[in-house]
Amino acid sequence: MDARIQIVAILAAAALILVLLELVRRRRLLERYALLWLFSALVLLGLAVWRGLLEDVASVLGVAYPPNALFLIAFGFVLALLLHFSLAVSRLSDQSKVLAQRLALLEERLGRVGSRPPESESAAERELETSVRD
């Protein structure tokens, strides 16, 4: 393998790892989302450093030019990450739907409590408490 492409690959993978670690350290990236990224970056770095391993992998995969195997593996990780994010987005939209519904129901209830005459307010608050517990 050409030494230049190897150097580029090593630098890119190392930079990615540093950026990831820094993002996690600053709490900009949650560990749970960083793990898959870190794993991908470490594998890519490993393959970029140990040429013998990459050449073995390439010959197993039937790829003539070993750096192409590196791209292939990187592409696989990118697909996995995208799927991971689609799952996360689906989960978040489901959760925000439930939150919006609960908020709407609570607001309606709160509006009722607020508009009652003062003497019945404590009863209304009790009702609110019990229903929130449900």
Place this chain on the structure above:
Amino acid sequence: MPLSSNARKLAVVPAYNEASCVGEVVRELRRSAPGFDPLVVDDGSTDNTPVVAREAGARVVRHPFNLGIGGAVQTGFTFAQQHGYDYLVQVDGDRQHDPGEIRRLEHAMAESDVDMVCGSRFLQEDHKYPAPVSRRTGIHLFAFLLSKIVGQRVSDPTSGFRLYNRRAIGVFARDYPHDYPEVEAVLMVHAHRLRMCEVPVRMYVRGGGVSSLKGTGKSSYYMIKVLLALLVGLARRRASVEPGDEAAVTAAHGI
């Protein structure tokens, strides 16, 4: 007399920018279905739908942003469950449905011991439903597929004019399909071993507002999406989350 007279009954009207119609729908509900408490679920409208609805005498639940028809109807189910309602009727906010016909749904529920009664616009001999051909073709295609799947004739699977009992309310409060829910809901009724029937009703052309489906492009997108939902619904390991199951949405994540 349909249903027991001391049953608590809720009429859910999902409305998104229906200020021109929703007031009349609520007044009509109070006139011709006085046993039902009207609840308008305002799905993030930008006009004064909630004000109009409240002035007409409905309780109004307002979503902070638009969730789509499925989310709006599900809020109605959750409301019914939280407040201990026995029956819930779903009536569109655009005057497509005639609240006077709720009586027919009630009769069917009382007589045939089912969990869901759907108003169908295609059961009457003289039905006149002035919809574009593409739309009707889609409806009949879903009707054909669903009838085959659930083993019972379903003539109008896209009808949103439905009456549910407590069991159905419980199932749909936990899990109700997202975007175009009516068709998939029929499938869920089947998957949960609930029973349903249809009764003939008349439906009108929309009174105002804008349909959620305009243009052929959107119609075909709708059809593809619902077909996909049907297939997925069939293949799903479990159609819905039962009490005690792992939550549909959990903190566990990833692939």
